[in-house]
Amino acid sequence: MKNDHIRDIVILGGGTAGWMTAAALARVFASTQADAPRVRLIESEEIGTVGVGESTIPTLRNFNLLLGADEAEFMRRTHATFKLGIEFRDWGRIGDSYIHSFGTYGRPLGGVPFHHHWLRLQALGEENPIDAYSLPITAAHLGRFGRPPEAASVSFPYAFQFDAALYATYLRSYAEARGVIRTEGKVVDVGLRSADGFIESLTLADGARIEGDLFIDCSGFRGVLIQQALKTGYEDWTQWLPCDRSVVATCESAGAAEPFTRATASEAGWRWRIPLQHRVGNGYVYCSEYLGDAEAADAFLSRLEGKPLAEPRILRFVTGRRKKQWHKNCVAIGLSAGFLEPLESTSIGLIILAIFNLIQLFPDRGFDPAEAEEFNRLMDMEFERVRDFLILHYFLTSRDDTPFWNRCRTMSIPDSLRHKMELFGERGLIIANADAFFGEPSWLSVCIGQNLVPRRYDPLGDTVDADEVRRRLGALRQTIRRTAQAMPPHDVFLAGYCAAGEPVAAHTGRR
Ligand SMILES: Cc1cc2nc3c(=O)[nH]c(=O)nc-3n(C[C@H](O)[C@H](O)[C@H](O)COP(=O)(O)OP(=O)(O)OC[C@H]3O[C@@H](n4cnc5c(N)ncnc54)[C@H](O)[C@@H]3O)c2cc1C
Known part of the structure; x- marks a missing residue:
């Protein structure tokens, strides 16, 4: 059988996306292949990085697992803190506040999702807020953090908040130690193969020419390869997410x-x-x-x-996504692939998703179009799911204090989102995909937090005796409260686990 392996991977860009991709590929190929491809990364100090992107979602823990990174060491080197969720203030109405955590609320009772029981007790006049059934939210309100053992009856996912510049430095040393070759320089020309328009080479300002089989565009908003060279096109979503x-x-x-x-x-x-x-x-x-x-x-x-x-x-920025994130022999990862504003801290999560999908669908030099199609399908799907979830935050408001909020409150929304909101608004049904970034608890959190209360509770809520539900929910509230109160204050936990050394000088990314 002909060996048609990719031999040279060229990554353009040394921001978070570029170094995450380089680190992951170095790790995967070093551990799986004797004739591993060469990974080269080109970046330009003159252009710099976007220099933001510091709040994450729990998939970063999976990425750390892939790298085999020690969590405490990673946190110490990036001056990181733990993140249990996001506190949203003044969204539904001025004065409102709620926390969207990464965890679940309560537990199913009698096979019926927890929130149907909670909605039923609300209808019966009980007032405990849904937050009282979430350990991470209770801990967040108390400013506490601790990691319950995996086997504990109440557990939760968490993420990190870190310094973006230090994260790139951390990944760079990881990747270079595993053979990634870094080239400083500005790409001024992209050579395309005349036969099929695939990228053949990149030319730097000093005249150096770098050839490759697979090119990964991590050049940020510029999209030097995917857009400037391959003219792939961009789908603009500012009609729904107008912040720019x-x-x-x-x-x-x-x-x-x-x-x-x-x-x-x-x-x-x-x-x-x-x-x-x-x-x-x-x-x-x-x-x-x-x-x-x-x-x-x-x-x-x-x-x-x-x-x-x-x-x-x-x-x-312009909110939207590239029409094809993988086109010919070029895969766009990071800001070059599209941009969804950081309201739910999803960009780094989307970078991780792209890296995992690329590894899964890794091509050979034949570049089977089916692999690119599948990659694009998976990325498009998650971009759209995140888009709808973000729009929900803007649309679900009764604010009328400024023209901006009047526009958001009255805009027309995608049918996919309207359908979800109608089902929830009627009797609390939640349509969410288990493999999506934002599952059932997330939709519940934002809908309840921004005052979309179902007109009636689902009859499934009646399948368990009301006193039994009260007793079980009361016990759960107490367990959650006790567990959160037993956790150390967040800063005390950090000091013992991953205290960073001296403060570093503030980073100012250049553009
Ligand atoms: C306002 C804002 C807030 C954000 N907040 C969050 C957040 O909280 N959480 C989150 O997950 N994400 C957030 N993001 C997104 C996050 O910042 C990015 O996803 C992440 O930093 C990755 O950026 P990047 O590596 O794609 O691009 P960049 O950081 O822009 O890096 C681009 C790289 O390409 C290089 N380059 C470009 N052109 C050339 C050329 N011609 N030759 C050589 N090199 C070149 C540059 O030098 C640089 O190294 C935010 C983004 C914005 C705009």
Whole structure:
């Protein structure tokens, strides 16, 4: 049989996407193949990286497992904190607040999902909020963190908040130690094969020419290979997610780091706050149609909790996705593949999904179109699921205090989302895919947190005696409360587990 293995992989870009891809490929090929392909990464210090992207979802733990990374070491080197979820403030109405965690609520009773029982007790006049049935939310409210043993009766997934620049440095040393070759330089020309338009080579500003079999475009918003060279096209989703800018800056911490990210709805968008061990990352995502850059920067700076550690920077983006994320012999990963605003911290999760899918569907030099088609199908599906989930946050509001919120509240939404909202709004039915980033508990959390209360509870809720439900739910609340109270404060846990050394200088990515 002919050996048609990929021999040369060229990754363009050394941001989070590029170094994550390089690290994963180095790990996978080093451990599975004697004639492993050569992995080369090209990046340009002159261009720099986007320099944000610090809040994650639990799939990062799977990525760490793939790398064989030691969690405490990874956290120490990236000045990371634990993340139990996101606190949403002022979304449904000004003054509202809820936490969307990564965990579940309660447990099924008599084979019936927990929330049907909870909705029934609400209908009977009981007032315990759904948060009281979530261990991570209870721990987050108390500022506590601990990892229950896997076998414990109440367990939960968690993620991390880390310094993006330190993460790239961490991955770079991991990848270079496993043979990835880094080339400093700016790509100024992309050579295409005349026969089929596949990428053949990249030319750097100093004239060097780099050839490859498979090219991975991690060049950020520019999409140097997938768009500038291959003209793959972009699907624009700003009609539903109109925010197109962000002003960002880090600041000093004003207190102990909370084990959650905060997203506060504002005049023309929302502000994030990501607490790390030594500083806080902040940004204001806004819609330029309703707010000018100078006004946004003023509003943003006036609300920073601590002294800024860097000048604020404005980033521009267009929400949407590449029409094909894998086209010919080029796979786009990271911002080059598309952008969904960081409201649910999904971009790094989408990078991980792309890396896992690429490894699963890894081509040979024949480039079977079926592999690319399947990759694109899987990525398109998750991009659309995340898109709908983000739109839910904007649409499910009764805010009418600014033109921006009036637009969000009254916009037309995708049919796929309308269908989900109607089913939930009637009797609490949740349509969610088990393999999606956001499953049943996530939809429940945002719908309840933003005041979409079902008109009636599902009759399935009547299948267990009401007193029995009260007794079981009461016991569960107590267990959760006790377990959360027994956890150490988050900063105490961090100090004992992964304390970083001296604070590092603030990173300011260049563009
Ligand atoms: C406002 C904002 C907030 C975000 N917050 C989050 C978050 O909380 N959580 C999350 O998961 N994600 C977040 N993201 C997304 C996250 O930042 C990105 O997914 C992540 O940083 C990956 O970026 P990247 O590597 O694709 O691109 P970049 O960081 O832009 O890297 C691009 C690389 O390509 C190189 N390059 C480009 N052109 C050339 C060329 N011609 N020659 C040589 N090299 C070149 C650059 O030098 C750089 O190394 C956020 C994004 C934005 C805009």
